[in-house]
Amino acid sequence: MDGALQPVQEFRQLAADMLARAKQHGASEADVVIADGQNCSVQVRLSAVDRLTRAREKRLGLRVFLGKRSASAATSDFSRESLDRLVSDTCALASAVAEDEVSGLPAGDVMAQDCPDLDLYDATELATEQQIELARRTEAAALAEDPRITNSEGAEFNSSSGRVVLGNSHGFLGEYRSSSFSVSVSPVATEPGNGGMQRDSWYAVQRKFARLASPESVGQEAARRTVRRLGSRKISTMRVPVVFDQETAGSLLGHLCGAVSGYALYKGASFLIGQLGKRLAPDGVTVYDNGRMPGGLGSRPFDGEGLATRATTVVERGLLASYLLDTYSGRKLGLPSTGNASRGVGEGPSVGPTNFYLAPGSSDPSEIIQSVRSGLYVTELIGFGVNMVTGDYSRGAAGFWIENGELTYPVEEITIAGHLKQIFADIEMIGNDLEFRGRIASPTVKIREMTIAGN
């Protein structure tokens, strides 16, 4: 993409200007976040380029406090008059809402003191042709892997980089850069007999280009995952042990992450209310949120309010040890922030994970499957059948039937159901196969028993 990013000095100056203007408009406190970035993505389908997308973006978000009243606003128009209007609009909005006793910036003395380099940025610039070639190789590897791979929804290679500047009226001013490189492919397989189709996909994502898995390995894995679904059947309704693979176990961790969010808790919208210090799962279960993992996809030196990120033990040997909090939700619960403020440019802070994961156990995934006499190995979940208030869980699933410790045939058009509290209490085995492909990650896990609905 033509044109480098504006020098960071300009954004730091702009942040300081905005804070000064907010003060002039009567704001007692304010913070400002400025983000910009560029992105190039190529999609290749059946080896021809399908879509090429290039973009540059920038955005500024302002949050003001008029005493105990607060509002936020954001714009992509950085002209003088637009930013002036943003300040006056935001202050006008704030004066229209109610006073909220616990609102306000974090205290001045808790702001991040350090801004370590977490190895989040890679300046590698890939030529468009190079990205097209990488996407092509990924798809070609998938198509070549098995004759039953007959079609494709395409492969995509994406590279992006960006920068965040955050400042507040306590004088905090921090910034960091980050980048991301990802590759994915969705092959389609056809059953020779009846023409039934299955699609699956695989992907890799890294902050550093050099660490990205090879296009061939991603393509081959996608093909393997797709072909193995051919001939899927429905099974009958029953209660059996369920093994979640890394991806689907990660979604369970995601529900845990949502339930320990300070906002869900103080609103009464979490099934983990009042469970701090209590047993959630067996001894072998330990869950961390670590914002400073070098090169981590969820890492950042400071959170959306300028507090230092940190490592938090969320579940320690089965006991619920900590919630995830920002300043506001922490005050509501009478606890300090855990440095988990997550902030889109256009909104006030909420709580989000950094790198949230279940610590690996000692079992090889194959041993976990071998331990099941009759049960289900889940590799895909669809739908939104999770009630975070009650913990009731019912989702569409696909995977493999396990018989005498071996995967037998693929399974589809079933649901698995239970209660999240019970599901965590019923974790029987944890794999040694933790890998990060996002902010939330889990090794393979085995749940003692769940209800399968099928025929």
Next chain:
Amino acid sequence: MLTPRVVELDQFGLSERDIRSALGKVKVRDVDYADLYFESCVSESVSMEEGIVKRAVKNLSQGVGVRATAGEKTGFAYSDELTKRDLDIAADAARYIAGSPQGGLPVPATHRERPARDLYPIDAAVAEVATSERVALLNLIDAEARRYDPRIKNVMASFNHECKRIVVATTEGLVVGDLQPLSRLQVTCIAEEGGNRQVGTFGGGGRVGFDFYRDQGQYLRYAREAARQAILNLSAVEAPAGVMPVVLAGGWPGILLHEAIGHGLEADFNRRKTSAFSHLMGKRVASDVCTIVDDGTLPSRRGSLNMDDEGTATSRTVLIERGILRGYLTDRLNARLMGLPLTGNGRRESFQSVPLPRMTNTFMLAGESDPQDILRSVKRGLYAVSFGGGQVDITNGKFVFSASEAYLIEEGVVTRPVKGATLIGSGPDILTKVSMVGHDLKLDEGIGTCGKDGQSVPVGVGLPTIRIDEITVGGTKG
């Protein structure tokens, strides 16, 4: 004040000359078609919880998306600045896709058009109602929900509205704009009784003005409905697991059609032959009591548009006629490649994303059965009244949608409420099991948002009461 209904280029600080110059740069030898999409959007949200309106957020965004297509290829670029230089950079990127040498071809003189319809003629746009009026509304919602039942312990409500101005300029010379208001009011209640905590959610909206929410106390009805659902769920029993007859109530349960049928009939998947419906055109995919349409021309509906995001007038497309698959939903690219008519379904989330074939308002036409007779016909089954979200795997056709308010049917009578459960079925197969269709077609309240390829667009659904002879219900009670 009257909202200006005409959206013109000069509102983006651009002249017709700028447009022709940019289009001329992108219309090179091998480019079949190119367009510019200018967008400016102002959105505002106020939200209430714990009895006070504590959050207010405003977002302003504007930018241009430049797209060129050559054969099956799409080149796309966007920028949040609207200077001539940014237009040129974006045009270069879009042009790159065709692999053609520089040197544009002549672009026909532009002709300005206006959409043929005005489906959302709002005099006082919601945007022009003072924030304090919306705040007052939310406070009344809180009071109403708590008055409904003392077991309601928390009420959360939010009011979102946006006003989007767009102009589409194409290499065919068309320049057409639209002003698209959209708003939504949503209420969530949490009820608590002896450690049992339950949630209920209700809301509505559309391309409507503020009066829509105030007339006949609509907003208070939302509050009561959310409270009623939360209280009802306090007494819900375990949902059954297994295959059984299911009766879907009218309205929002039409999400079944959106997931089971609609996505699979979007032209892109069918051009690529990756949809479970790819080989089924003209074939039976539903029982003959089922006729399903996608209609973007219903006044004021959330899924409606005067024109799609490629400047094509929206229309009513018959997808399934008396059980037979009749039509796909198209955008320009796929219509051209497949030799199909334009249906006005080329939609995009914003200037930052490319148009794709998407649904508008998708619903089943009314049948002849009495809804009470439909319920009476079931010996043992499930009556599902309200749903959360759904999802589909386009390729194998398996879809799910999750009930948030459902009851057991025993000997033809609706009895106990059951906990939420996910229903799962197969798209090309499920509607062949629809044996009764009620005469009570109802459209949803106006809360639907559809996600595809990471793009969200507002949509509507509708359904009369129907009986599905068998579908898998994913409860916990086997």
